[in-house]
Amino acid sequence: MINELFCTRGRSSGGHPRLYEGCGLENIWLVDGFSIIHRNGEELTQVEDVEGLHKAISLHLVRFRKALTGREIKFIRRTIDLTQGELAHQLGTSVQTVARWEKDKVNIPGPEDRLFRITTLLALSEPANFAKLIMEMPKNLDDLDEAPDRPVSFTHLSAADRGWVEAELEAA
Known part of the structure; x- marks a missing residue:
C-alpha cells in the first residue's frame, strides 16, 4: 500500500488561523508559516522554524502574561x-x-517570577533590545488585568525579516 502525503502551505482551510496544539499550550494560533499534511487519514500541522516560533511564544509569555501557568x-x-x-x-x-511550579501545585513567587522573566529575556532577546525590554516589563505587567486569556496568534515573516511575530488579527 502506498502512503500518500498531501500538503497545503499557509493558512488552514477557509483562511482561518490554526490552533497550534504541538506546543502544549492553550490559545496559541498560527496565521501562516505551516503546512497541513494528510497522512493515513490524519491531519497534521508541520510548522516552519519551530525553534523561532517557540522563541516568539516564550517572549510573548514573559512580556505580556501577568501570571504564568505551570505549562x-x-x-x-x-x-x-x-x-x-x-x-x-x-x-x-x-x-x-x-517541579511544583510546573505542576501548578504552587504559584511562582514574585521575586522568582521576575528573575525567571529576566533570565528568559536575556536568553532569547537581541542584546541591543534587552535593556529596553527589561525597562518595559514592570509597566507591561502592571497594565495587565485579570481578564480571561485571549487567543494569541503568530505569523511567520521571511527569515531575513523578523521570523515569527505576534499577528494582529481582525475582530470576527
Whole structure:
C-alpha cells in the first residue's frame, strides 16, 4: 500500500488561523508559516522554524502574561534549554520547587517570577533590545488585568525579516 502525503502551505482551510496544539499550550494560533499534511487519514500541522516560533511564544509569555501557568513555565524553560535543576540554580531555589511550579501545585513567587522573566529575556532577546525590554516589563505587567486569556496568534515573516511575530488579527 502506498502512503500518500498531501500538503497545503499557509493558512488552514477557509483562511482561518490554526490552533497550534504541538506546543502544549492553550490559545496559541498560527496565521501562516505551516503546512497541513494528510497522512493515513490524519491531519497534521508541520510548522516552519519551530525553534523561532517557540522563541516568539516564550517572549510573548514573559512580556505580556501577568501570571504564568505551570505549562507556560515548563514551555519557557525548555525553550531556553534549561533543566529543572539548572533553572532552580539560576533562580536560587530547589529542583522540587521548580517541579511544583510546573505542576501548578504552587504559584511562582514574585521575586522568582521576575528573575525567571529576566533570565528568559536575556536568553532569547537581541542584546541591543534587552535593556529596553527589561525597562518595559514592570509597566507591561502592571497594565495587565485579570481578564480571561485571549487567543494569541503568530505569523511567520521571511527569515531575513523578523521570523515569527505576534499577528494582529481582525475582530470576527
